[in-house]
Amino acid sequence: MSTALLDINDSNLQLWRGDTHLQSPGYALLDGRNYQFGHSARAAARLRPREVTTRYWWQLSTQPLQPALGPARHSADLVHAHLLQLHREAGQPESLILTVPDSMEREQLALLLGIIETCPFDAVGLVNRSVALAQHLPSGDPVFHLEFQLHQALLTELQEENGQRRLLRSQPLAGCGVLQLQERLIELIATAFIRQTRFDPRRKADTEQQLYNALPTALADLQRSGESNIEINGYSARLNAAALQEASQSLFTGIRDIVGSGGYRLIADPLAGLLPGIHSALPSLAVLASNQLAKARPLLENELPKGDAALALLKALPYSSTATQSSALEPSAAQVAIVEPETEAPRQTAPPRSKGPSHLLQGYNARPLRAEGTPLSGGWELYLDQQQWLLRGPNDSAATVNGQVYSTGRGIHCGDTLAIAGVVAGVLIEVEDTE
Incomplete structure (x- = not known):
């Protein structure tokens, strides 16, 4: 099966x-x-x-x-x-x-x-x-999990009991979902455009959509360097992380009010790592790797109902008694946890670590590029040839780069937006190697 x-x-x-x-x-x-x-x-x-x-x-x-x-x-x-x-x-x-x-x-x-x-x-x-996302953590202080849904954030508290970590309670954080945080960030960015260029990207639907599409890349840039440029319709605005921190203040305050000041561990969905100011506001935060649930799959399979047992919601799982915090869960390494590879790529096919694209940003997750071919959709893929990233695919599919029809042999660079048959496939970014 x-x-x-x-x-x-x-x-x-x-x-x-x-x-x-x-x-x-x-x-x-x-x-x-x-x-x-x-x-x-x-x-x-x-x-x-x-x-x-x-x-x-x-x-x-x-x-x-x-x-x-x-x-x-x-x-x-x-x-x-x-x-x-x-x-x-x-x-x-x-x-x-x-x-x-x-x-x-x-x-x-x-x-x-x-x-x-x-x-x-x-x-x-x-x-x-x-519970599944926290099962890898060793015994210790209480664990809180910060989860981002479209219309709310959810803070879930877990407790330890008899060698298991089990669900205790959860608290919705109203007004702090992905869509609400996104709206506040977009408002601040649009204000920067108006102040710097007198152009408001929200006045037309197409430029507003471009602004929303550009947001994940801008947040990734801000996380790495504290600054970012966004270009919309020929206008460019320069952003800095400090100017966008107010967008998430209600989230930070809500979390602190719930967890208090005692000893605790706070883990969060990968999106958390992109919010400006979150690590200074919540210094104990550890951002989960995007493939954390995939890693937990063997344990989940062991806990499946046996025989004719009825399907029931599991609210407790064994926790690790010997594991130590991995580097992907240390607050100082949170910026690399959000782009941890889903599966370990063969060392011989890893892309070069020189300046240039290393990952494909899709929404709020980044996929590492593979030199032999990174699948997109419609039979298209991105591959490395003589130190240059190129596209290849069937002739009956339309691939575009930054809205322009792709021409064979054209190199793909950081910041380029790829689309297949009109559907955005992702944005090329470089993730610095922190090792």
């Missing part, structure tokens, strides 16, 4: 199956009578706002959609369609292990499992994602 691991967090659903790693944010776009999900839907959020929804995972129910969005009767229909798309893209695994946030209510979990019963795959495991 082929089993995949599906992490359900609407800011970035992730599915692992063998060497396949899919990422799909919880955006649904009505396209005629059909739906697009994930990155392509997010890329249209500012261009076609009335045809995009982001609430169907958060508000999973059978209540009628308000406002209506095409043929879907309710959010459960959209969740069903999104699951089927992920299943197809993953090569149709026979079963899934699900990790879910504590914010998903009992009725929603029951509905989710009911939806899966109508799908061409089975759910064989159901685990609280905070």
Whole structure:
């Protein structure tokens, strides 16, 4: 039986199956009578706002959609369609292990499992994602997990008991979801454009969408060097990290109010590492590697129900009694944890560490480039030839670089935005080697 691991967090659903790693944010776009999900839907959020929804995972129910969005009767229909798309893209695994946030209510979990019963795959495991993400930590101070969803942040407290780390409680942080933080950052950046150039990128839908598309790269630049340039429609604004810190102040205050001043460990989803000022505001923060759940998969498989046992939500897992904090979880190394490779690439195929692209930034995650070929979509891939990154793919797919049709032999450089068939595939960035 082929089993995949599906992490359900609407800011970035992730599915692992063998060497396949899919990422799909919880955006649904009505396209005629059909739906697009994930990155392509997010890329249209500012261009076609009335045809995009982001609430169907958060508000999973059978209540009628308000406002209506095409043929879907309710959010459960959209969740069903999104699951089927992920299943197809993953090569149709026979079963899934699900990790879910504590914010998903009992009725929603029951509905989710009911939806899966109508799908061409089975759910064989159901685990609280905070517990799964923290299982590698050794015994010690209490653990808090900071999780970013589209419409809220969630702070989950875990406790140790009889050699296990178990769920204790969770607290939503209203107004601190990805979308709210993004809006505050965009407002500050737009203000910088107006002050420096008198150009407001929010006045037109296409330039506003360009600004949203540029945000992840700008945040990665700010994290590495404290400064970044954003260019929109021929206008350029210079940013510094200090000027954007106020966007997350309510988040920082909310976390400090909950965890207090005593001894504790705070782990966070990779997105946390991109927020300006977070490490000074929360000095004990350790940013999780983007493949942390994939690493936990062997333990999760050991905990699956045996025989005819009913599927139940696991809220406790054994913790490591001998492990030590890995460098990817030390606060001083948080800036590299967000781009930890999903799987270790063969040493002989690693890209050169000289100045130039080293990773493909997709949303808020970075994939390391592989010299022999980094798959994109539609049969296209990025590869290294004579110290130059190039694209190759079928003639019937349209690849563009910065909005221009790609011409064979043209080198790809840091900051270039790649798209396949009109869907953004990512932005080329360089991640400095801190070893």
